Amino acid sequence: MRAFLPPLLACSLLSAWAAPVLRLKGEVEGPLVLTTPNLVVEGKGAVLRGKGGHTLSLLAPGIRVRGLTVVGAGSEEDFFEPDAAIYLRGCEGCLLEDVAVEEAPAAVRVEDSPGATLRRLKARGLGQSPGVLVYSSPQALVEGSHLWGFMDGVYVEYSPGMRIRENLLENNGRYGFHVMFSWGVEIQGNHSWGNGIGNAVMHGAENRVGENRLYGHKSPVGYGLLLQDERGTQVLDNLFAENTLGLVLMDAVQVRVAGNRFQENGTALRLTRERGENSAQVEGNAFGGNLYDLLVDDPLAKAQVVGNRYDRASGLPLPHLPTGSFALLLARQPELSLFALSPGVILWEAAEAQVPGVRLIALADPQAAPLDRDLSLSLWAFLGVVGGILWWWRRG
Template identity: 30%
Template sequence: MNRILLILFMVSLTIVTNGNTIRVDKNGNFQTLKDAIRFSKPFDTILVSSGMYSSVNTFVNKPLTLIGVGEVLLNGFNKDDILIIQSNHVTVSGFKLINSATGNLKDFAGIRIQKSKHIRIHNCDLSEMFFGIYISDSRNVQIIDNSSKGKNGGQSNSGNGIHLWKCDSILIRGNHLSGHRDGVYFEFAKHCRIENNLSEKNFRYGLHFMFSDDDVYEKNIFRNNGTGVAVMYTKNVSMISNRFEENWGDASYGLLLKDIKDSKIHNNSFYNNTVGITMEGSSRINFNNNDFTMNGFALKIWANCIQDTFYHNNFSGNTFDASTNGQLELNSFDFNYWDKYEGYDLNHDKVGDISFNPVSLYSMLIEQVPFAVILLRSFIVYLIDIAEKNIPYITPQAFQDNHPVMTRIAR
């Protein structure tokens, strides 16, 4: 897929370089971007020199390459969208965009891409944005090394950093998103690749997607977002080597999985979240080689999750390793490291000889009677947990790791 993208991009570049070059300058023939675009022919290159330019609803309606040379500021003056791309083969790079409009009737954006193919946006800095980059009905778009900052409008008065609606084959790499409602928002976006992005301090989710099958998320960092990361109603998702960090709050998750199926979640790190992973109605997901460190709950697995496998994960320093809300447990745990494991290894094969049940009685009690949290870390809770561990009665027995490893798995 990527190779095809690359070839198409090369082809588009060679076509572009065949065009003329037009300069936009404060003292030149073309003093605004709009004039230059009106004059240009398809596959021309427009170079914009340093300075501040007004740019309200600038339509790019033919294949063009727009390049900002130096400090080029496109100001939307809080009036409307700033740049609207409605043509195939458009490249935009090196601009600073500021002040898109805010509103409830329309999703105003810094860069809007509609019904287009082969678009490339890179090295653009967007700030004071409602929506940052808004892509709809498009294919083969590359969003690389940009940054977008919201207007700090709170959850109800902010838009999303990168917003995708009905897209296919989009590459989002190396972007920094903050101060938005959701850092990255996908709906009906398939075959996309999201890698090396940093999404932090957004008001709602760092990453939020629905109905977006066959996407790959790799090496992203989702940090300190209002309620973490929530993904829903999707299958064939791969989340690899991401970091979910510092999502502390009353309703905050490192990762919330709702109705996710047939997916891979490998090599991720969940650090210091209220809940590492919450799973609801999610099945056939493989969790391999993840690190769960210092979370409140590492896992909350509702009883309607089936055939999920947990293999070779590290659980350390979590207040509770796992919690569930029912007796039935149809997922499997094997060869994980649990720092709360107190078993022994007589034959020295580095695998504990007795199984480990990560669900404590108290964690189940809290699910049923939330007010019981007031007894957290009291002596009585310690006593009943020990009693339950030795003679299990209430905690689900199938919820156990039959081969807990003795030492932390090195990565």
């Protein structure tokens, strides 16, 4: 018997270190409150139903929930303290993976849970609360999820280093993603479209918005992205398409806007002032099919516009002016947009682009290129033919 003691002791130690597992089957009545650290919840095919308050509460570090469907929660729709299908508090390093939520004011509410991960969450909302609400949870991650029908798809406060990656955020009442009072946030590779207003990053610093598709926000105040009261934030390699306003910088300082494509927006890029100041480096972007490429409603804005491509650029080695005095007037009197495509305004803007006023010359792009390089070559070929004809005519 003594010979078997070491293996038995080893098995006991392994059991002590192994994570406890809770397997849910069929339909389970909530609420369910979990307080065991590192608990693994396997919910393949299981449905957890709730009627009041939070349906599933995770209140210890390291809990992992996979494959569960949660239906229902309480009726509280307060935007900042809603009843949620799943509530995380003090749940550092917790994981929700392949979880679905239905018929709840908020899908997931995360508080004081650094490093919490939500992956492949699928949730449809009731319209008044956020789909995912993240508060005071540094380094949290929302990835590969589909959120629709909420007030905001993802709402974040005071969560530095948060990551919002490769999500589909559609048809939410206000914003697809909405980040507040945070810094070092990465918003990468998301598709956000058809939301009531658009997307916003506000009152933060050194955030990065990259490789997203932000499109189809067509309400009177709709925008692909609003940066408000931001410092040192980068907007890189995104698509802004079919928005009333593509990108709005409001009191945004030391912002870099580079490598983006602005396609078929009302106004592609707008700088406007509320109470602060604006400064931006706008370089290497492509502007095509927009009613206006650049609109500046801030006489003190410091915008360096250089090396962008425009469908209206001539292809000649001359500075291109992506805005005009009518655009400035339109910023103050939006009702004048009715005349934006009138022949008089078109002629006005064409003439002004060739001889910009003193106030606007600072916004001219000295290294502008045509959006279609083939068109540029065609233009040079046309000019060459015309020059040849004139030379032949004068010689004759």
